[in-house]
Amino acid sequence: MVTIHYQPRQKTALWALALGLCSLLLVNLSVWHKEGVWRDGEPVMLALAPKDPRSLMQGDYMALDYVVARELRQALQHDGHWQPNLQGWMLVTLQAQGAAVYRGYRFTNTDIDMTGQQRLLPFKVRNGRVRIASNAWFFEEGQASHFNAARYGEFRLAHDGELLLVGLRDENLQPL
Incomplete structure (x- = not known):
């Protein structure tokens, strides 16, 4: 007769x-992906409409709002599409040095004729706010x-549409 010794501590360990x-692998893959977007993503600059609250729990920070987000909100409300839980795609045109100008919105990213x-x-x-x-x-x-x-706000746009905030710039688009 063979006796099997069950050692639950070793199995649990x-x-x-x-x-x-x-978990470490997943975290490192995420970091690797974000670094790729930072390095290879297309520069996009979004004009800020900033606020500057303070948070005792989180340290100093600047709450960011974007001019294009306000324009999008107005368009969604005007067209009767404003909902508390909505997502889609904002169409922008890139001007000099990557500064983006609002042009419209879509709810899908397919079959769109872009210049x-x-x-x-x-x-x-x-929560009642457009998040970009x-x-x-x-x-x-x-x-x-x-x-x-x-x-x-200085962003990098990946080919898959991911947008990553990488810095802030002044009125002359110079890095801070």
């Missing part, structure tokens, strides 16, 4: 190790005066 390694400088940016409506990528820029404590000069 192996599962924990495997899950930990899978050479037009791009589709993803948007979502959540990031809505906050965090900075080191005491640097608020430096970022008060921000007039544009």
Whole structure:
């Protein structure tokens, strides 16, 4: 007769190790993807309509709102499409140095006839606000005066439509 010794602690430890390694792999793949968007994505500048609240829990940050987001909200409301939970694509035209100008919206990104400088940016409506990528820029404590000069959010647009905030720029589109 063969006796099998069940060792639940070893089995649990192996599962924990495997899950930990899978978690690290997923996090690293996400970082690798974001670095690729940062490095290879197309530059897009969105004019800011900034606010500057403070958060004791999170440190200093600038809440960001975009001129194109306000224009999109007005268009959605005017057309009767405004809903609290909505997503789609905003059509913009890229001007000099990648500055984007609002041109319209779509609810799908297929069968759209675009010119050479037009791009589709993803948007979502959540909690009564149009969200385009990031809505906050965090900075080191005491640097608020430096970022008060921000007039544009600098983004990178990936081929799949992902939009990544990578910096802030002044009125002359110079990096801060």
